[in-house]
Amino acid sequence: MQQTLNTTLLIIGGGPGGYVAAIRAGQLGISTILVEGQALGGTCLNIGCIPSKALIHVAEQFQQTRHHSQGSALGINVSAPTLDIGKSVEWKDGIVDRLTTGVAALLKKHKVQVIHGWARVVDGKTVDIEGADTRIQCEHLLLATGSKSVNLPMLPLGGPIISSTEALAPKALPKRLIVVGGGYIGLELGIAYRKLGAEVSVVEAQERILPAYDSELTQPVLESVKQLGIKLYLKHSVEGFDAGTNTLQVRDPNDDSLNLETDQVLVAVGRKPNTQGWNLEALNLDMNGSALRIDQRCQTSMRNVWAIGDLAGEPMLAHRAMAQGEMVAELIAGQHREFNPTAIAAVCFTDPELVVVGKTPDEAKAAGLDCIVSSFPFAANGRAMTLESKSGFVRVVARRDNHLIVGWQAVGVGVSELSTAFGQSLEMGARLEDIAGTIHAHPTLGEAVQEAALRALGHALHL
Numbered sequence: 001m002q003q004t005l006n007t008t009l010l011i012i013g014g015g016p017g018g019y020v021a022a023i024r025a026g027q028l029g030i031s032t033i034l035v036e037g038q039a040l041g042g043t044c045l046n047i048g049c050i051p052s053k054a055l056i057h058v059a060e061q062f063q064q065t066r067h068h069s070q071g072s073a074l075g076i077n078v079s080a081p082t083l084d085i086g087k088s089v090e091w092k093d094g095i096v097d098r099l100t101t102g103v104a105a106l107l108k109k110h111k112v113q114v115i116h117g118w119a120r121v122v123d124g125k126t127v128d129i130e131g132a133d134t135r136i137q138c139e140h141l142l143l144a145t146g147s148k149s150v151n152l153p154m155l156p157l158g159g160p161i162i163s164s165t166e167a168l169a170p171k172a173l174p175k176r177l178i179v180v181g182g183g184y185i186g187l188e189l190g191i192a193y194r195k196l197g198a199e200v201s202v203v204e205a206q207e208r209i210l211p212a213y214d215s216e217l218t219q220p221v222l223e224s225v226k227q228l229g230i231k232l233y234l235k236h237s238v239e240g241f242d243a244g245t246n247t248l249q250v251r252d253p254n255d256d257s258l259n260l261e262t263d264q265v266l267v268a269v270g271r272k273p274n275t276q277g278w279n280l281e282a283l284n285l286d287m288n289g290s291a292l293r294i295d296q297r298c299q300t301s302m303r304n305v306w307a308i309g310d311l312a313g314e315p316m317l318a319h320r321a322m323a324q325g326e327m328v329a330e331l332i333a334g335q336h337r338e339f340n341p342t343a344i345a346a347v348c349f350t351d352p353e354l355v356v357v358g359k360t361p362d363e364a365k366a367a368g369l370d371c372i373v374s375s376f377p378f379a380a381n382g383r384a385m386t387l388e389s390k391s392g393f394v395r396v397v398a399r400r401d402n403h404l405i406v407g408w409q410a411v412g413v414g415v416s417e418l419s420t421a422f423g424q425s426l427e428m429g430a431r432l433e434d435i436a437g438t439i440h441a442h443p444t445l446g447e448a449v450q451e452a453a454l455r456a457l458g459h460a461l462h463l
Contacts, residue, residue, distance in 0.1 A: 015042020026110025
């Protein structure tokens with residue numbers, strides 16, 4: 001016999017958006033049920049952000065050790081290292097396990113009921129859990145089903161053709177890997193695999209790598225990719241894969257066909273909202289392309305049905321989903337909130353790293369703003385030198401009339417950690433003088449932030 005549960009808030013999806021919404025709702029005393037068909041933490045914790053950063057760290061450590069085995073400028077010499085990829089994956093899985101266990105403990109602490117199973121929507125107030133013989137009635141329904149990898153029809157997954165999920169849990173490393181897609185996912189993993197010893201090629205349909213970012217910002221990444229010995233096939237389209245000869249067929253800009261030999265093909269051409277398989281159609285909600293249409297309070301076109309994160313389209317970022325989830329819980333608790341951040345940082349964990357917060361020079365121009373654009377190179381930063389990482393820069397975009405900062409960008413080793421300072425300065429309405437007049441600790445990479453603002457004002461000190 002089917003059991004029926006009643007709750008104020010039902011959340012479908014236990015990724016960063018869903019579990020944060022559940023924790024906040026629990027803190028606010030809202031009766032909450034969270035339904036998740038796979039592991040808590042979603043793509044981000046299990047097969048995305050966290051495991052990829054772990055693998056990137058392994059790759060960096062291995063490459064550094066190998067570098068020292070060839071005699072480094074630092075005077076460190078070691079014998080040639082070997083890699084036990086099984087052990088590396090075990091270490092990565094340990095981190096994932098600790099984090100997902102932590103999420104489960106936090107949900108329990110805040111009295112959130114977690115049901116493991118696949119949700120099937122009946123209507124805006126009713127959801128069935130397949131396999132659990134359970135029906136849940138709710139006052140508020142929060143959809144947080146995330147996104148999934150885009151597949152290419154000519155490259156069906158299986159055997160040598162893999163997605164990022166398989167790439168993050170290798171049983172053995174391929175001798176040769178071709179990455180299809182030169183965006184952030186493809187490049188993060190392609191660079192990591194190259195550092196782990198694989199021969200890597202990247203096939204990208206656009207005329208440059210990381211086409212979502214401007215060319216000045218991606219130039220240091222391009223130089224690094226070439227230095228690592230990664231082959232680039234730009235403006236090339238994929239036609240198919242011949243399993244018999246293990247070759248990827250691509251077409252070059254002159255419309256000639258090429259056969260690229262490889263052991264594995266990683267398909268990394270982007271992600272799309274996960275709208276299939278849980279009967280979303282029953283709600284007949286307004287769409288925005290392939291994503292759900294939401295307003296500034298994350299409300300869909302149906303009253304008391306909310307949507308957050310990747311399901312609601314770009315930017316598909318875990319930290320956006322988390323902020324939206326927290327807000328929706330507070331709205332249900334009767335608080336007055338709107339989701340209107342000044343900027344959401346986008347970080348690309350390539351080598352070197354890349355950060356974009358707010359408007360780029362081109363976006364400022366397109367918005368009709370007259371702006372000062374100023375950069376400060378890490379080649380003139382003492383801390384960057386001591387980290388053996390002189391490539392890259394920090395760039396600030398500020399209005400010419402009142403010096404209000406509208407954007408920050410940076411490329412360099414470890415710049416992901418500067419994203420917080422960038423975001424805060426935009427949210428707090430900082431002007432160039434505010435950043436230039438703040439004493440920045442020496443020696444740090446953050447000094448380049450102050451110097452970029454000083455340079456915009458016409459008096460950089462170390463340039």
